[in-house]
Structure formats: C-alpha cells, structure tokens
Amino acid sequence: MTYQIARFPESLAVVRLAPGAEIPDWAESSSIFSITATAVETSLVCAARSVPKKARHQAPYTAFAVVPAEGSTDFDLAAGAVGILVALLTPLAEAGVPVFVLSTFDTDWMLVPKGQAEKAEEAWRRSGHDVAPAVPV
Numbered sequence: 001m002t003y004q005i006a007r008f009p010e011s012l013a014v015v016r017l018a019p020g021a022e023i024p025d026w027a028e029s030s031s032i033f034s035i036t037a038t039a040v041e042t043s044l045v046c047a048a049r050s051v052p053k054k055a056r057h058q059a060p061y062t063a064f065a066v067v068p069a070e071g072s073t074d075f076d077l078a079a080g081a082v083g084i085l086v087a088l089l090t091p092l093a094e095a096g097v098p099v100f101v102l103s104t105f106d107t108d109w110m111l112v113p114k115g116q117a118e119k120a121e122e123a124w125r126r127s128g129h130d131v132a133p134a135v136p137v
Contacts, residue, residue, distance in 0.1 A: 001087055004067035005124055006134035008032070012111060013048035013059035014100055016041055026050040031134065032063050032109055034102050045102065045111070061100065062117035064110045065134070084108060088124070095123035 008031040015027075021042045023035060030047040037043075048059040066084065085101065085108055092099050092112070097120045100111040112120045121131045 001083065002128040002130070003084070003088065005088070005129055005131045006065050006067050007117070007121065007131055008063040008065070008134045010063070011048040011060035011114060012045055012063055013051045013057045014061065014111065015044040015046065015051055015055055015057040017044060017056075018042065024055075026052060030063075032065075032102070036102075045100075060114040061111040062114045062120075064112070064117075064120065064131070066107045066109075068107055087127075088129070091123040091127040091129075092120055095119055097123060 010030040012030060012032070017024075019038070019040055019042060023044065027033075027044055028047040028050050032045055033047075034045040035042065048061070051057050051059060066088065088108070088110060089099060089101070092110070097112055097116045099120075102109040102111070110120075124131050
C-alpha cells in the first residue's frame with residue numbers, strides 16, 4: 001500500500017515539561033499542536049520559534065502527515081487498518097532517519113529533524129509514496 005504524505009513548512013519543537021505542568025504562554029500552535037501527559041512527563045509539540053532556550057526541548061523538526069483519501073476509512077482501527085506506520089517508518093529506518101510519531105483521530109504525523117527532511121522524502125518516494133507540500137486549510 002502506498003500513501004500520500006503532506007509536508008508542513010513550520011519548524012517544530014518537542015518540549016518536555018514536568019508531570020501535570022501547565023501549558024506555558026510561549027507555546028504556540030502551528031500545523032500541529034499536541035499535548036501528551038503521562039504520570040511521569042508532559043510532552044508538547046509546538047512551533048519552535050517561541051520555545052525558550054532554557055526549556056528542555058529538541059528542535060527543529062519538520063512535520064509530515066498522511067493524507068487520508070477522500071471518504072476513506074483507512075485510519076479506522078475498528079475497520080482493521082493495519083500496517084500504515086510500518087509502511088511509512090520502514091523506509092525511514094532503512095535510510096537512517098530518526099522520527100517522532102504522533103497519531104490523531106484522522107491521521108498519523110511524523111516529525112523528522114529538519115536537516116533530514118529531504119532524506120525522508122527521498123526514502124518515501126523510493127518506496128512508492130507521494131510527498132507534496134501541505135495544502136493550507
């Protein structure tokens with residue numbers, strides 16, 4: 001199976017906050033803004049431009065998202081969607097591209113270090129996937 005992948009232009013950061021931390025005022029949304037809280041940490045994905053240097057973070061990242069086909073239920077786990085991430089992460093692993101993955105209700109997001117975004121695109125294209133700039137909503 002091959003997929004359409006959208007590349008987003010913003011530089012993103014992955015920030016580690018303390019468990020139960022409030023979301024800081026400097027956290028700005030971009031094409032993706034994600035908060036994941038566990039008993040041991042709170043992780044934040046946000047625009048890199050405003051993250052203070054003193055904050056524990058990694059940046060810059062480029063975001064890629066799987067583009068669901070119109071009317072598709074490909075991402076419906078109850079309907080048996082399997083292998084999507086394997087199909088997309090295997091080419092990256094083979095090319096030596098690290099990835100930070102997030103999933104939303106509708107799709108999967110892959111964040112790769114900005115300096116390796118072109119390498120990621122090449123790996124996906126060699127595997128038959130199509131990569132294009134994201135279309136603004």
